[in-house]
Amino acid sequence: MKEFGSATATITQYRQQAVSLLLYQAVLEDSVGQTFLALLEALNTSKGATNERTRCLSAYSHWFQALASTGKSWGDHLLGRLLVDDNAFTQAVQAQPLTELPAPLLEAAQHDLAILQGLYDLSPSYISQCVQTACQLSQAPVIWSIGSSTFSIDLPLDWSENLQPLVDHYKQQGTGQFGQFYGFRWQQGQLHGISNPDPVTLEDLAGYEGPKTSLIKNTEFLLAGFNALNVLLYGSRGSGKSSLVKALLNKYGPQGLRLIEVTKAELYELPKIIEYLSPQPQKFIIFVDDLSFEEDDDAFKALKVVLEGGLTRSPQNVVVYATSNRRHLVREFFADRPRPSDADELKSWDTVQEKLSFSDRFGLTLTFEATDQTTYLEIIHHLAQQNNIDLPSNELEFRAKQWATRHNGRSGRSARQFIDFLAADLALEQRP
Template sequence: MNQSLYYQIYSLILYQSVFTNEVGEAFLNLLQALAQEQQTSTKIALLKAYGSWVKSLAARNISWQDFMIEQILWDDNPFSRQVQKKSLEELPHSLIDAVKYDLTILQSVYHCQPEKITEWVQKYTQVDFALIPWTFPSIKTSFLTSQVNWADTVEDLANYYRKQGSGIFAQYKAFRWQNGNLAGIANPDPIKLQEIVAYESQKESLVKNTEFLLAGYPALHVLLYGSRGTGKSSLVKALLQQYHEQGLRLIEVGKSELKDLGIILEELRDLPQKFIIFVDDLSFEEDDEAFKALKVVLEGSLTAKARNVVVYATSNRRHLIREFFGDRPRPSEGDEVHAWDTVQEKLSFSDRFGLTLTFEAANQDTYLEIVRVLAQQANIPLSWEEIEQKAKQWAIRHNGRSGRTARQFIDFLLGELKRAAG
């Protein structure tokens, strides 16, 4: 059985990369050692291969079955890519047959229980000590785990890839563009929309625009402008927690990387997922290359607009390009004739965003309302009078009144109370 399985895995057509990782390679080494003739050196190699396989699963903190499901659902191959753009009927029959063939083999691998593999190794090596099987509990459920025959799940698999994507877009929901590549963020900010208090009209407008994007309707690029600590960045990040199951992905692009916006758009435009390009704390200097790149994305060019991508930018500056008194026209021979046009272009750059949401500094009532809601969500076991007094003192001694200050106060108060409780 183990020798046959070893050869079957090497006959995979589309899903070969399921085993091109530490866990998969360790499993193949283990099967290879099991398939060889019984010699002392082979037995030692088998024991080492078994240990490496268990260690690789332990490092991931995952069961063998969950690992297999994960790799299949993340796999980037000709089928998982093409089915995101075409129906099953439009795909070549030979491609569908290849998927069914691979799924049949992968199902056999999935049902290789670690206890059974331990038994094979124990029997083959005939060692006089008991080997430890990897018995980590399986927690993943999917259409694959509920099917008797995986070859019958091609349609379900196609629907999954259309919704969640494949490769890096199935594995992660948040990304950072750096050094010309997308890097997945394993642990994005877990903040939720209900944790962002006040600025309800701004929140409503941003949510509505995001839902337009997810529904495939025209959606606007958005500038979130206002005082520091008002929750602009948190609001954008919270959209990911709310809508990632509907195919939303968030890509953070730093100002220094904005020159690559054209490249990023071309990578994303044909994907079924919807993308927010998130630019935090945006402002430009004169003749900034990033300014020109973003201007092209906001205004368009000869290349068609990517309907599945919007830019959400935050800034503390209403006019995103710094203007100096020296920029103002003073007629002289070497000056530009229509200098005021240049000044106006700088000042109007923010108008190129289809939607501008303004976040004003919090007054005391707003600040205390944010504190009150956060205290309720955190189940702070103090009376409102005590919390209110402490919150006012915190704002005076620290960063003033803002949503960020309120969050910092609640976090500190929680820590203080937990320490006091031992």
């Protein structure tokens, strides 16, 4: 009984500390945190009565199930929530040096971090033993305990003593949704995080080394804080323009790069998007895929304002990367050409020129020419090696040429489709 009393006193201390958080309350506001607090409450009030034992066991099962649904350990989950928490302290350290923060804000952060470190170190096996004692069980409940930490951040032995590692993390990775996701989609006036972005990497993409190198260099300018250029990736369909932009995110996301996908229908909100992104410490690529415009298109006007700039200085942390199959992004008709007529616009050739020169407003235009057979086969061999396809070179090339003839022609997209089909076909052949 003395042992149970000691455990109860410790649980009471954890419970009081958890509810006394000043800044990081949201860390415990998800299902795992709420079921954890409910479990502490049940343990704290349990006196051994049957109904109290039942409530305690039920609280433990809810916490166990909530943890199991995350696929993470208790410590990993808690640390993950801590690293993305959006509060007054984490916002402030992204905007100004730690030494310039008000003393009460620093003290509150240190207070909370000391509590959260104690909860982080709390062993699930200890909780299980407390439940066993409180509920008078013959054996302790199953413990949810898996793996080790998946985070690369190197925290000090005392979190509250040295705040700098956390501050550095918040500055680079951001907080809230910018700390949680690398890729986003803008829909109906809001950012929506993409939990499973396209996993394509730069190493997956063969061919077009010139445009690829230029785009990587421009992106690194952006990350380094220089004036990076808006980029138009123009060329034939299936040449890998979109995949190249997406691959940048998988390489540079950990360095603070974020990708915002904006459809043509949402382009009229570009000024609003940029105003929202400009004060953030991360670097942003606004990605517009398959871009083209009709005459008097509102989206055309919005993008033109962003590319040309206005009275407001263009932010250094935001660029536009757009792909298109058209070199001239605004469709032009023969009827647009100037001809003698009383109804024609005066200086109409100027209007035509404005349409044709719109693509020139991008600081950098990268051209992806149609894939010739040499490049196509180079891509085939590259992808075959990555997918461990062991076929004689002449047979692989013969099948690849047949695929291009019978399906979508020669392109990076066609090569990827062929390799995916071939890999599955060979795998089925090898099954017993």
